[in-house]
Amino acid sequence: MTRFKSKLDTVSPSFASNRKDMLRLIDTLAEVRTRAEALSEKRRPRFAERGQLTPRERLQRLLDPGMPFLELYGLANFLVDTIDRTASIPGASVLAGIGFVSGLRVLVLVDDSGISAGAATPTSGEKVEACLDVALRHKLPFVHLVESAGADLFAYKVESWARAGGMFYRHALLSAAGIPTITVLHGPATAGGAYMPGMSDYVIGVKGRGRASLGGAALVRAATGEISEEEELAGTDMHATVSGLVEYTAEDDAQALQTTRELLTHLNWNERCKSPGTQVFDEPRYAPDEIAGLVPTDYRKAYDVRELIARFVDASAFEDFKPRYGASTVCAQAAIYGNPCGIIGNNGPIDPDGAAKATQFMQLCDQAGTPVIFLSNTTGYMVGREYERAGMIKHGSKMIQAVSNIRVPKLTLYIGASFGAGNYGMCGLGYDPDFLFTWPNATTGVMGGEQAALTMDHVARSGAERRGQVVDEDALLQQSEELTKYFSDQSDAFYTSGRMLDQGMIDPRDTRRVLGFALQTCWESRHRELRANSFGVARM
Numbered sequence: 394m395t396r397f398k399s400k401l402d403t404v405s406p407s408f409a410s411n412r413k414d415m416l417r418l419i420d421t422l423a424e425v426r427t428r429a430e431a432l433s434e435k436r437r438p439r440f441a442e443r444g445q446l447t448p449r450e451r452l453q454r455l456l457d458p459g460m461p462f463l464e465l466y467g468l469a470n471f472l473v474d475t476i477d478r479t480a481s482i483p484g485a486s487v488l489a490g491i492g493f494v495s496g497l498r499v500l501v502l503v504d505d506s507g508i509s510a511g512a513a514t515p516t517s518g519e520k521v522e523a524c525l526d527v528a529l530r531h532k533l534p535f536v537h538l539v540e541s542a543g544a545d546l547f548a549y550k551v552e553s554w555a556r557a558g559g560m561f562y563r564h565a566l567l568s569a570a571g572i573p574t575i576t577v578l579h580g581p582a583t584a585g586g587a588y589m590p591g592m593s594d595y596v597i598g599v600k601g602r603g604r605a606s607l608g609g610a611a612l613v614r615a616a617t618g619e620i621s622e623e624e625e626l627a628g629t630d631m632h633a634t635v636s637g638l639v640e641y642t643a644e645d646d647a648q649a650l651q652t653t654r655e656l657l658t659h660l661n662w663n664e665r666c667k668s669p670g671t672q673v674f675d676e677p678r679y680a681p682d683e684i685a686g687l688v689p690t691d692y693r694k695a696y697d698v699r700e701l702i703a704r705f706v707d708a709s710a711f712e713d714f715k716p717r718y719g720a721s722t723v724c725a726q727a728a729i730y731g732n733p734c735g736i737i738g739n740n741g742p743i744d745p746d747g748a749a750k751a752t753q754f755m756q757l758c759d760q761a762g763t764p765v766i767f768l769s770n771t772t773g774y775m776v777g778r779e780y781e782r783a784g785m786i787k788h789g790s791k792m793i794q795a796v797s798n799i800r801v802p803k804l805t806l807y808i809g810a811s812f813g814a815g816n817y818g819m820c821g822l823g824y825d826p827d828f829l830f831t832w833p834n835a836t837t838g839v840m841g842g843e844q845a846a847l848t849m850d851h852v853a854r855s856g857a858e859r860r861g862q863v864v865d866e867d868a869l870l871q872q873s874e875e876l877t878k879y880f881s882d883q884s885d886a887f888y889t890s891g892r893m894l895d896q897g898m899i900d901p902r903d904t905r906r907v908l909g910f911a912l913q914t915c916w917e918s919r920h921r922e923l924r925a926n927s928f929g930v931a932r933m
Contacts, residue, residue, distance in 0.1 A: 394710035394727065397703040399679050401687055412686035418833035419685070419900050425887070426467060429484040433507030440507070445602065446646040448505045451538050451579065452488055454650045455501060462492035463910050465500075465524060468898050470516040471891030482508070483891065485517045486541075489524045491533065491914060495657045498917060500528040504541040506580055511541035515548070518557045519893055525563035527896075530827065531918035534573045534662060535564075536653060537589060539603075540580025557585055564592035568929030573660055577649050578603030578629060578639070590638060594930045595656060597649050598629030598639040605638060666921040669913070672731030677905065678709040684901045690834040692810035692841075698723050698738035698768055701808070705729065705905035711736070715750050722747030724754040726763075730909040732916065734804075738768035743815055744775045748788040751818070755795040764802035764912055767826070769819040770809030772841065792818040802827045802915035804908060807835035807886070807895065812844075822894050828911040831895040835886040842881035849876055 402408060433448060440447050446454065456462060470485040472478065488503040502524055504511040528535040544554075567574050576582075576593040582605045590596045590605050598605075606627035625631060632638035641656070643649035681704050687696060702725055703709040711727035721741035727734060735758040737751050758765050774780075774789045796803070796818060805826040811819065816837060820826050831837075840848070850873055857864045882888060890898045899907050 394708065395712060396678065396708060396710045397699060399700060399703055399709075400697075401679075401683065401700050403683060403686060407689075408686035411689050414690040415685040415688065415834060415901065418690060419902075421887075422833045422898055422900065425471065425481075425483055428482050429505065429508065432482060433505050436507040443602070444645060445579065446650075448488060448503050448507055448538070448540075451646060451650060452501065452503050454647060455494055455536070455538070455653060457493040457496065460493040461906070461910055462490050463907065463914075464488075464490040465527065465896050466520045466893055468887065468890040469520045469893050470514045472888050473515050473891050478887070481891070484508075485514045485520045486511055487517055487520050489520065491527070491531075491910075494534075494536065495654045497657050497660075497662050498533060498914065499536055499657070500524055500531075500533040501536050501538070503538040504580075506540040506542075509542065509545070511580070512543065512545045513541070513553075514545075515550075515553070516891075516893060518553060518560060522556075522559045522563060523893060523896075525560065525567065528572065529563065529567055529570060531914050532570075532572055532921045532923060533914075533918075534575070534657065534660070535567055536575045536577070536657075537593070538577045538579055538650075539582045539586070539589060540578075541582065541586055543581075543583045543586045554585075561585075561588045561592050564589070565929045568592070568594055569926050571923040571925045573657075573662070575653060575656065577653055578605060579646055579649065580604065581606075581627070583627075584608065592929070595641070596632075596639045597641045597643060597652050597656075598632060599643050599646060599649050600629050602646075603629040603639075603649075605632060665924070666917060669916055669920075674728060674731040675708040677704055677706065679704045681705060681902050681905055684904065688808065688832075688834070688901065692770065692772070692834075692836060695741070698740055698770065699725070701768065702727065702736055702738065705908065706736075707731065714754055719744060719747030719750040722751050724750060729905060729912055732909065732912040733763050734908075734912060735763050735765045736768065737765065737819070739771040739809075739815075739819070742772050742775045743789070743792070743818060745780060745783045745785050745788040748774070748785075748792040748818065752788070752791045752795045755792075755799050759799040759801050762801060764804060764915060765799065765820075766908060767796075767803065767805040767820040769805060769807050769811040769816065769821065769835075771812070771815040771819060772810050772844075773813035773815035774818070789814060789818060793824075796820045796824050802912070802919070804911050804915075805829045806904065806908075807831040807837055808901070809835060810841070811835065811837040812840050827915050829895045830897055830899050830907060831886050831890055832901045833886050833898055834901075835889075836881075836884040837886075837889055837894070838880060838884040840880070842877040842879070842884065845876050845880045847873075849873075 468483040471483040472481050475481050486505045486508050574593045575595045576590040578598040587605045604627035633642050641652050706727035711725040714724035723738040725736045803820050803826040805820045
């Protein structure tokens with residue numbers, strides 16, 4: 394590999410300005426992230442009174458100490474149930490991510506019962522389903538720490554109920570694929586939520602606290618007139634001795650989590666996955682911290698994406714593929730933590746030559762079995778007479794064909810603008826990337842707000858001219874301001890991440906660690922053999 398020689402001036406005014414702007418966004422991300430934890434922690438005295446661990450303590454006790462944990466969909470539901478940026482709470486009342494338990498890479502889901510008793514938000518079901526999809530795709534054992542009040546009946550929407558069955562459908566697919574599913578009943582799982590343990594291969598229940606029932610005592614009384622105590626209706630002891638729903642019982646949360654860890658060690662899960670061996674690599678020569686000053690938060694300001702690549706690949710070394718052809722599209726061969734990868738980045742809009750180059754590069758990576766990383770920062774494909782005549786549609790379509798059909802892992806980062814069909818060619822959400830994360834400065838959508846406003850301004854003026862009317866300049870100015878805000882608000886990374894149009898927002902300086910973890914996860918899933926069943930494991 395050729396070591397890149399950086400030209401970045403880290404003492405320049407532009408570096409200082411970029412860094413100030415980026416750190417401000419990173420601070421905003423940190424503040425937003427802490428809101429859910431702060432709100433949940435207010436219930437700590439109640440957990441202590443009941444002899445329980447808090448949701449975050451449960452997650453900490455379950456995971457192997459000192460091992461990495463990749464949070465997924467951390468901003469889910471942000472700006473969904475309220476547009477008040479100062480009050481919106483992220484997370485959708487669920488903690489989720491990929492971590493290590495007893496040395497195994499697993500997907501963990503934890504109901505945040507410190508917030509509204511774990512009741513579902515508008516995106517909770519969507520988040521759970523997305524995490525189940527990740528577990529299925531990457532062959533990850535699925536562990537769910539349950540304690541939830543279930544659906545909020547005051548916020549009931551028929552479409553949410555109709556789609557919620559997808560959670561149980563995915564549970565069945567996991568079990569049938571031979572991927573273990575484990576539920577720990579720390580508290581109640583009622584109504585549809587009861588099928589989470591019901592569909593799991595293993596259930597661990599906490600005595601006196603863990604409960605599962607299709608109808609709680611209040612609903613049963615309302616529906617049938619029957620008066621039942623919660624424990625005899627839904628308790629762990631009943632399910633362990635009468636219904637057979639619970640395989641293992643625990644005296645408290647801590648013992649339940651220890652039982653989970655021991656259970657995972659007995660599955661011999663890694664017996665059917667070869668080890669990647671010891672990876673030998675050098676850290677980047679240029680500090681990842683410099684990314685904060687390298688990348689402008691305004692996507693209209695240019696920088697060389699090679700400078701970014703040099704700050705997260707091994708030894709800051711890579712091979713620049715066809716650097717003088719289609720120069721605004723950068724293709725590079727590199728490694729991250731010893732994992733080979735191809736990287737496609739943008740130094741501007743994608744022209745016909747750039748699209749053709751990216752297409753060939755993806756095909757070569759697919760031929761070699763090399764994962765592809767997309768650093769999406771483009772306003773789209775070039776338009777205009779010159780580019781149309783040069784075959785922009787044809788070459789752009791070839792690029793989209795390639796990104797749709799390559800069989801190797803695809804990892805996408807939104808690092809700036811990601812507009813229009815440029816988002817598609819750079820493996821946006823609709824192109825099924827294995828992992829998709831965003832930086833806080835990113836902006837995504839059909840086009841930028843100012844471009845949308847200028848487009849509609851031109852349309853209005855052309856229409857008025859055809860009709861022989863005088864243009865109302867004040868009305869057009871107001872229209873432009875409203876359109877700019879309308880598009881810009883929806884393009885904002887915090888808005889899109891809250892709607893789960895990515896798998897989470899990361900600090901740009903963590904790019905190397907996140908990509909390395911994702912690449913290792915993809916490697917493991919591609920080398921793991923499953924012992925599939927014709928059906929999921931049935932409860933007897």
